[in-house]
Amino acid sequence: MQERSLPIGVFDSGMGGISVLKALTQAMPGEDFIYLGDTARLPYGTKSPQTVVRYSLQCAAALASRGIRCLVVACNTASTPALPALRAQYVDFPIVGVIQPGAQAAVAISRSLHIAVIGTEVTISGGAYQAAILSLNSRARVSALACPLFVALAEEGLTTGPIAEALAHRYLDPIFQVDSPPDTLVLGCTHFPVLKEAILAALPKGVNIVDSAVTTAAAVKALLHPTISLTRGRVTWLATDNPARFARVGSTFLGEPLSPDAIELVDL
Numbered sequence: 001m002q003e004r005s006l007p008i009g010v011f012d013s014g015m016g017g018i019s020v021l022k023a024l025t026q027a028m029p030g031e032d033f034i035y036l037g038d039t040a041r042l043p044y045g046t047k048s049p050q051t052v053v054r055y056s057l058q059c060a061a062a063l064a065s066r067g068i069r070c071l072v073v074a075c076n077t078a079s080t081p082a083l084p085a086l087r088a089q090y091v092d093f094p095i096v097g098v099i100q101p102g103a104q105a106a107v108a109i110s111r112s113l114h115i116a117v118i119g120t121e122v123t124i125s126g127g128a129y130q131a132a133i134l135s136l137n138s139r140a141r142v143s144a145l146a147c148p149l150f151v152a153l154a155e156e157g158l159t160t161g162p163i164a165e166a167l168a169h170r171y172l173d174p175i176f177q178v179d180s181p182p183d184t185l186v187l188g189c190t191h192f193p194v195l196k197e198a199i200l201a202a203l204p205k206g207v208n209i210v211d212s213a214v215t216t217a218a219a220v221k222a223l224l225h226p227t228i229s230l231t232r233g234r235v236t237w238l239a240t241d242n243p244a245r246f247a248r249v250g251s252t253f254l255g256e257p258l259s260p261d262a263i264e265l266v267d268l
Contacts, residue, residue, distance in 0.1 A: 008091065008220070009063035009237070010072045013055070014042035014155060014189035015246065017074030018253035020098065021235070023217035024072065030229025033236070034063055037250070040241035043151050045120025051059050051123060056082035057089060058268045062238070064090060069225060071095045074213065076119050080126035094223055096236050099123075101219040102186050102212035103132035109208045110184040111122070113140045119188030121146045124144035129188050143182055147171045147189075154191035157252050164198035172202045184208040196210035196254055239261045 008028075010021050021035050036059050038044075046053050052175050056078045060071055070093050073086065074077050079097030086095050106115045117129040124146040133140050150171070153164055175181065185207055188195055193211050200209070239246040243263035251258045 002035055006067050006069040007034050008145055009034050009068035009226045010074050011036040011059040011063060011237060012043035012075040012190060013038050014152045015253050016154060016248045019105060019190050019193045019213040020074035020216055023213040023238055024220060027217040027221045028226045029123045030231060030233050032233045034066060035235060036063055037246055038247055039239050044075060044077040045122050046096055052078055052087050057085060060086055060090060060268055062266060065178040068233055069093055069203060073097045076123045079125050080128040096220050098212040098216045099128050099132055101215035102210055103129055103136060105215040106184050106186050106210045107133055107136040107140060112183045113137060114182040115140055115184045116143045116182035117186040118145050118147045129186060143175050145171060150195055151191045154194050155215050157249055159194045160197050164195055165201050168198045168202035176204055183197055184210060186210045187212060189208060191212060218253055238266045239263050240268055
């Protein structure tokens with residue numbers, strides 16, 4: 001009972017992981033959560049793998065010090081290099097990344113087994129999605145593309161309109177405006193779901209979209225078997241810089257207003 005009373009810890013380099021948190025709260029409304037956005041050091045997607053591992057361990061330590069029963073790495077970039085180090089460091093609670101659930105969903109839904117993955121530079125160059133998909137089905141073909149400017153648009157709240165759509169075409173046309181394009185697209189960055197409208201506008205009809213936030217929430221729920229509660233859980237918000245900006249941009253990802261007063265500033 002004591003363990004079940006502990007919250008679930010979630011961290012990301014910034015606000016993109018709020019898309020994962022939102023999916024988690026919808027899947028497990030009775031659970032308490034602690035969300036840490038490392039806004040002082042974002043983006044992780046342009047950092048070296050060694051730096052991403054170091055930052056991830058620091059974020060995990062901050063959450064673990066408050067007591068958690070599960071850690072969700074709500075960052076595709078961090079899931080690539082940091083999961084082994086995190087699991088070696090913390091053995092008392094499960095640690096869930098976003099890549100494996102997304103890969104499983106993509107393989108399950110794709111008819112042609114030609115799957116596109118978009119993400120940050122570190123996620124794509126690290127090859128974690130490609131490896132995860134191929135490990136599930138060796139006949140799969142993966143077209144992977146880094147889309148770093150999507151992160152900047154999401155962080156600035158420019159999620160719809162001509163700028164977002166033009167960038168989506170710039171990135172996606174070379175993959176999808178060809179013979180035998182992919183039939184499935186994995187949004188391999190937690191910032192990307194808020195750009196879904198612009199991304200869909202650049203895709204041919206019928207392309208499946210895999211949102212790693214939703215698939216991760218389903219994986220965590222299956223792992224923890226949360227009890228049904230009539231009381232809605234509480235979210236504790238932590239940020240490493242600028243709570244006002246965190247609240248403003250975070251509201252876009254959360255889909256509801258987030259007050260700066262609700263954000264606790266922490267130093268890692």
